[in-house]
Amino acid sequence: MFLKMTIEGEPVAAQRPRITRRGTYTPPKYAEYKKNIEEQYRKEFNNEQLFERGEPLKVELHFYRSIQKSISNKEHERRASHEVKPAIKSDLDNYIKSVFDGLKCAWFDDGQIVEINATKDYDEQPRVEVTIEKINS
Template sequence: MKSKEGTYLESTTAKTHLVIHGEPVPAGRPRFNRNGHAYDPRRSRDYKRFFRQEAKMKYHGPILRDKALKVDVKVYRHVQRSISKVERGRRLRGEHRPIVKPDASNYLKLVEDALTGIVWEDDNLITDVSCHKYYSDEPRIEVTVTEAKEEK
């Protein structure tokens, strides 16, 4: 889960764009100890920590607060090894998208939790959201944050 060269974050008053390189890991289902206390599974907890550290290093803007936010998440995951070269090409060109587990919503939840207190004050500020899954030879998660526009 080491960061590759090229991880970056741009920040302006209108838009924030964050790219975290490495194989994406979704938020896992909460586990419960004997006392009934909920906790994150180790794999998602470790990835969330990695994601937060990368975001802290790259994001130097103010914490967003008191504004409705629109968040767009793009998840790029490795192509499975057990497929033909033809199918691999289709997946890398975007002709075939990942319709396998994990769900896009699980990636989204991890991003929302990881960026709370770094990019936004609380994830309840997010009013509009989209999450997309793709295949790539460069696995990563890209997050774009803009101010949500009022619809008429």
């Protein structure tokens, strides 16, 4: 089995739940991002769990952040050509977690993931490209 999808828009990093006097809540931007990923998955894959319990999975993620507007034309070109990488917040592991949280219906448990390849880049069109495949063992 194989999953390939593109999540359009600015990647959003996972955030810890906030605790207030009224209780605990998930930050709205993160909750909306997870919900959008899940809805896109359910629509593209007919609400079907693609990977069964115990199947080892390999995941490739490529995160494309938007290029800041307040930089020189030369720096903009360097980022657009992927010469410069976004070595800034948010952390790559938090981006990964947000996508995994949104794709929780694709597999039985994200503990099935035994291999991850993830990168961050700048691009004119922010998005996340996701590929998941079963490892034949």
